[in-house]
Structure formats: structure tokens, C-alpha cells
Amino acid sequence: MPTSLRLAFMGTPDFSVPILDALLAAGHEVVAAYCQPPRPTGRGHKVQPSPVHARAEALGIPVRHPASLKAPEEQEAFAALGLDVAVVAAYGLILPKAILAAPRLGCINVHASLLPRWRGAAPIQRAILAGDAETGVTIMQMEAGLDTGPMLREARIPIGTRMTASELHDALSAMGARLAVETLDDIDQVTPVPQPAEGVTYAAKLERGEGLLDWREPAATLERKVRALTPWPGVWFEYGSERIKVLAAEIVEASGTPGTVLDDRLTVACGTGALRPTLVQRAGKQATETDAFLRGLALPTGAALPLPR
Numbered sequence: 001m002p003t004s005l006r007l008a009f010m011g012t013p014d015f016s017v018p019i020l021d022a023l024l025a026a027g028h029e030v031v032a033a034y035c036q037p038p039r040p041t042g043r044g045h046k047v048q049p050s051p052v053h054a055r056a057e058a059l060g061i062p063v064r065h066p067a068s069l070k071a072p073e074e075q076e077a078f079a080a081l082g083l084d085v086a087v088v089a090a091y092g093l094i095l096p097k098a099i100l101a102a103p104r105l106g107c108i109n110v111h112a113s114l115l116p117r118w119r120g121a122a123p124i125q126r127a128i129l130a131g132d133a134e135t136g137v138t139i140m141q142m143e144a145g146l147d148t149g150p151m152l153r154e155a156r157i158p159i160g161t162r163m164t165a166s167e168l169h170d171a172l173s174a175m176g177a178r179l180a181v182e183t184l185d186d187i188d189q190v191t192p193v194p195q196p197a198e199g200v201t202y203a204a205k206l207e208r209g210e211g212l213l214d215w216r217e218p219a220a221t222l223e224r225k226v227r228a229l230t231p232w233p234g235v236w237f238e239y240g241s242e243r244i245k246v247l248a249a250e251i252v253e254a255s256g257t258p259g260t261v262l263d264d265r266l267t268v269a270c271g272t273g274a275l276r277p278t279l280v281q282r283a284g285k286q287a288t289e290t291d292a293f294l295r296g297l298a299l300p301t302g303a304a305l306p307l308p309r
Contacts, residue, residue, distance in 0.1 A: 003027060005184055007103075008081060009061075010034040011089040012050045015173045019089045019110055020055060022177035028184065030061050031081055036092050037065040069099050078102050085187065087180055088142060100142055105187055107142040110176040112169075114138060114154060116195045118203040119147035124172060125165050126203040128228035131220070134158045135168070137176045139183045141192050146202075150192030153183050164227045211235040214308045215259040219251045219273035226277075237268075238306055239299065247287055248279035259305040266290050266299055 004027045009020050012035045024030060033056035038049045049057070056063045066074050075098040083103035088095070089110040100107050113123035115138040120126075127135040136156040143149040155175050159168065183190065211233045213222055226235045226249045235246045256262050256269030267276040281287040282297065 004029055005084040005105075005187075006031055006082065007184075008032045008034060008078070008083055008086045009052070009056070009089075010086055010091040010095075010107075011052045012036045012092050013090050014051045015112070015169060015176075016052050016089040016091075016110075017055050018173045018177045019087070019180050020052060020059075022181050023087060023184070024059065026181045026184070030056075030059075031083070033061045033063050034091065035063065035065050037067055069093060069096055075099060075102070085184065087184075089176060089180070095142060097144055100144065108152065108180075108183060108187075109140050109142045109147070109149070110180050111138045111140060111147055112172045112176065113203065114156065115140060115147060115151060116200040118201055120203040121205040123203040124168050125206060125228040126201075128159060128163070128165055128168065129224055131224060132159055135172070137172055137179050139176075139179050140195075148195065150194050152187075152190050152192055153179050155179055162227070164230065166231070206233055208233045212308055213237045213246065213275075215268060215275075215305060216271045216307060219270040219275045222270060222275050223249050223251050239297075239303075242297075243283060244297075245281040245287075246277045246279075247281060249275050249277045252276045257304075259307050261299050261301055261303040261305065263301055264294070266294060268305060 006029045007023065009023060009030050011020065033052060035050045035052040038047045038053065040046060041048045053063050053065060069075065075096065078099055079102040085103045085105040086107040087110065088107055095107060111123065113127060114136045118126050134156050136154055138151050139153040140149040140151050157171055157175065211229050213235060226246050229235050230247055236243050237246065252267050252274040254262050254267055254269065254274040258269055258271050260269045262269055262274060265276060267274050278290055279287055280290060280293045
């Protein structure tokens with residue numbers, strides 16, 4: 001196998017950028033970068049290129065961002081690249097069979113879970129929400145199913161009891177970069193291993209409404225939600241007419257009617273135990289520690305926070 005492969009890189013978010021960089025540092029020829037089209041972002045809704053788009057342009061790599069790969073002309077253009085392999089990492093589009101079959105060695109995917117657990121769109125957050133003790137990265141040979149292809153390589157990492165989605169994201173991105181390079185080094189020798197039939201779970205796409213705290217749930221569940229869903233879609237509770245974001249929280253051994261403020265530190269009773277937000281943010285204001293927050297908004301002991309309907 002030559003030390004340098006001719007490849008396309010297919011990815012979109014921040015997670016994918018270190019993987020692209022690692023492939024280039026390893027001496028591979030990236031002849032095209034595929035990513036999702038630029039979209040409006042931020043308060044001004046200004047159209048912005050994705051992180052992979054911006055990075056590839058800075059590196060002088062031709063960027064393609066079709067809305068779909070189903071059109072025959074897109075498939076012909078992909079085949080015309082004459083690729084050895086395509087490396088896919090959080091691309092966000094389904095690859096039709098014609099795309100999967102075009103590179104000489106097929107398409108490999110860098111997936112942020114230990115397959116077959118957490119196939120799908122949000123494996124990092126779902127692993128934290130579920131309380132998994134570990135996760136990792138799987139490199140798989142892609143096929144038509146959703147993350148169903150045979151595995152080429154994997155690595156594992158423990159999920160610490162205080163680990164946030166952002167921290168896990170960065171660790172898995174770096175791990176994926178290393179594994180992608182290692183896989184290409186011996187791709188002609190590695191034997192693909194079919195995924196186990198048992199243990200399949202699906203990491204559904206995150207929805208905005210998931211961030212609302214339901215104080216009837218156990219405090220441990222809510223604390224994981226804060227770690228998993230920050231910064232997006234964010235976690236919050238409502239008080240009066242305000243939506244208050246919770247950016248960090250800790251579990252407290254206390255009890256009471258769910259939703260009741262138990263003390264002057266904003267400890268809130270849950271279905272089991274209690275949750276104490278430690279970093280919060282009011283709409284239009286900076287994030288603050290809880291003591292500073294309470295100086296600006298009275299939430300007295302005994303106050304009842306609303307429960308979702």
C-alpha cells in the first residue's frame with residue numbers, strides 16, 4: 001500500500017477538523033473536501049461556511065457542498081476524482097451506493113461511539129445522558145445502512161463523572177484523528193469485523209425541547225443532562241416569565257417536593273435527591289455563579305419552580 005493515498009474528506013463540524021488536519025500531516029493527498037452547504041448562524045443569521053469548509057479553503061483544498069449526493073451529476077463528479085478512499089467524519093448527508101462504491105477502497109467512517117452502541121446523529125451526548133461508563137471511536141467500512149458497516153478499528157475512553165459533552169467531543173475528535181491515520185496505514189491488511197447483532201442503540205438527533213429540566217426526574221439524570229446538552233441545545237428552567245439557563249450543576253443529598261427551592265443556594269428538590277445549579281444565565285445577560293445570580297433575582301427558600309406539563 002502506498003504511503004500516500006488519494007482521498008476525499010467528507011465532514012462538516014468542528015469535530016471533523018482535527019481529522020482532516022491529521023490526514024494531511026500523515027502525507028495523504030486530499031483532493032476534495034465535502035461538507036454541508038453554508039447556513040445562517042448566530043444572532044445576525046449571517047450565512048457562514050462550516051468549520052470544515054473554512055479549514056479546507058484555508059489549506060487550499062477544493063470544497064464541494066452539494067445539498068444532496070443523489071443527483072447523477074454529483075455522483076459522476078465524485079467518481080471522476082479517481083479516489084483511493086473517502087474518509088467520512090460527521091458529514092451529515094447519506095451516501096448513496098454509487099458514492100460508497102466509487103473509491104477504490106471504499107468509504108470509511110470515523111464514528112464517535114463504540115458501535116453498535118449509539119449509531120446515528122448524537123452519540124456523544126446520548127452516551128452522557130445514558131450514564132455510560134465509557135465510549136470511544138470506531139472506524140468502520142461504510143455500507144448503505146445507518147452506521148451498520150463492519151468495524152476496522154476502535155479505541156475506548158472512560159466518561160468521567162464530571163465530563164461535559166464539550167470535553168468528550170474534543171477527546172474523541174483527537175482520538176478519531178489518530179485512528180483514521182492508523183487505519184489508512186494498513187487498510188490493505190486489516191480484516192473488517194461485523195458489528196455484533198446485540199447491543200444496538202440509536203443516538204437520535206438532539207431536539208431543542210430536550211433541555212427543559214423536569215424536576216420530577218432524579219437529580220443524577222438532570223445533572224447528566226446539563227453536562228450533555230451544554231452548549232446546545234442548552235438546559236434551562238422557567239421561573240415567572242423568565243427562562244434561566246443552567247450551564248453547570250451538582251448533585252446534592254437532600255429531598256423535598258420536586259421543584260421546591262430548598263435553601264439560599266438554589267438547591268432544588270428532584271424526584272430523587274436534589275440539584276444545585278452552579279453556573280446560570282438569564283436571557284440577554286452574562287453567565288454568573290449562582291450566588292451572584294441570586295442577588296439579581298430572588299428565588300427564596302420554599303419557592304416552587306414549575307413542572308413541565
